[in-house]
Amino acid sequence: MWRRFQLICAAVGGAVGFLVFGAMLWGGLNRSGRSWVGGTEFVVDLTMMSVSAVLGVVAVLAAVRRGNQVRRAEVTTWLSEAQGTAVEAATMRLRALSRNAGFSAAFWALAFLVAATSIATGAGAFTGFAAAAHMLAVLVSVFAVPMSLAAMRGWGRRYRAVRRTGWHATKSVDVRRPDGGPFEPAVITVEFQDGSVIELRTVESTYRAGHKEGQRLLEAWVGGTDLSMVVLFENGPLRRGAYPVPVRALGARIPPGEVRPPRSARTG
Incomplete structure (x- = not known):
């Protein structure tokens, strides 16, 4: 599981790199036009964006493969369903954690859409703090959305298992x-x-x-x-x-x- 977590972090890092260098490439093209194409900065941004994309795709595929291997290694734990004690408040808290993670995923997905749309439609008007805030919202969302979705699914699965x-x-x-x-x-x-x-x-x-x-x-x-x-x-x-x-x-x-x-x- 620890190796899978590292692969997921690598995938998220690749996505962030793709977004950052893609935004820099897009900004340079808007600022300087076609004359900027072929320059050193253009080549560096394009190369780093491509490398980040490849890293993200490879890490995602490796994480999925690792997850399949983990699922195939399930074991019998022999927790008797007849002898378990129903602690309803604690069990319902697992459900609440799953629901809260879903709300978090929805919030950050909305934040990503708003910030990314604002950047795409008004990049020339963004300077200083406004530009940094919008870019920060995009970067945080790239991490927060998949992590929140994974938490929602995981806590929901544990809630159902504990209910049994x-x-x-x-x-x-x-x-x-x-x-x-x-x-x-x-x-x-x-x-x-x-x-x-x-x-x-x-x-x-x-x-x-x-x-x-x-x-x-x-x-x-x-x-x-x-x-x-x-x-x-x-x-x-x-x-x-x-x-x-x-x-x-x-x-x-x-x-x-x-x-x-x-x-x-x-x-x-």
Whole structure:
């Protein structure tokens, strides 16, 4: 999932580069006309715009391929639908997160259309702060729209999964980042009340578990299956109250009594 996130970032970077150098190319043509074609600045802008477009397309194709590989690697987590607890407020919050992400995507899509249309129809009139504000809105929208759509789809999928399984209370929770990187996905080892264990890994989201690393006596609930799971912590990093962290299973749930592999092997 971390590699897929890097590919998505590369694709977004390619799109931003294409927009930036395309705008510079368009502005130069409007400012200087055909006499500008063939000059050094024209060649540089055209080359960088083309390279950015190729980077974006290649990264998108690689991310889609990576996503298909991840989906083919789904595992059985054995969360019993009969034994789960219905925590309605927490479950409905997942639905609210999906809805809010959809509103965010719609807002930024509208901002992109307004800013891009204004730039296209009145570029000559834009100077200084106005030009910078419109360009900033376009650039932010390029990032925000796909990320918000992905969040909407992801939280909606987790909401449906948790509705099926309910929430399962944990006996112990261990959060760690194997390499210690600040933006590294956290690995969460969960032991349930019956002694069974499952390994989870956080996915790309603004709801993260890194701040829980090293904490003892963590209280949490787990719901969902396979790639659509959620760890519900008691408190978040900045406020008290239920804090849902999206995760995916790294392997099947280990029944009580089975020998667990060494931690180094499980995190490798």
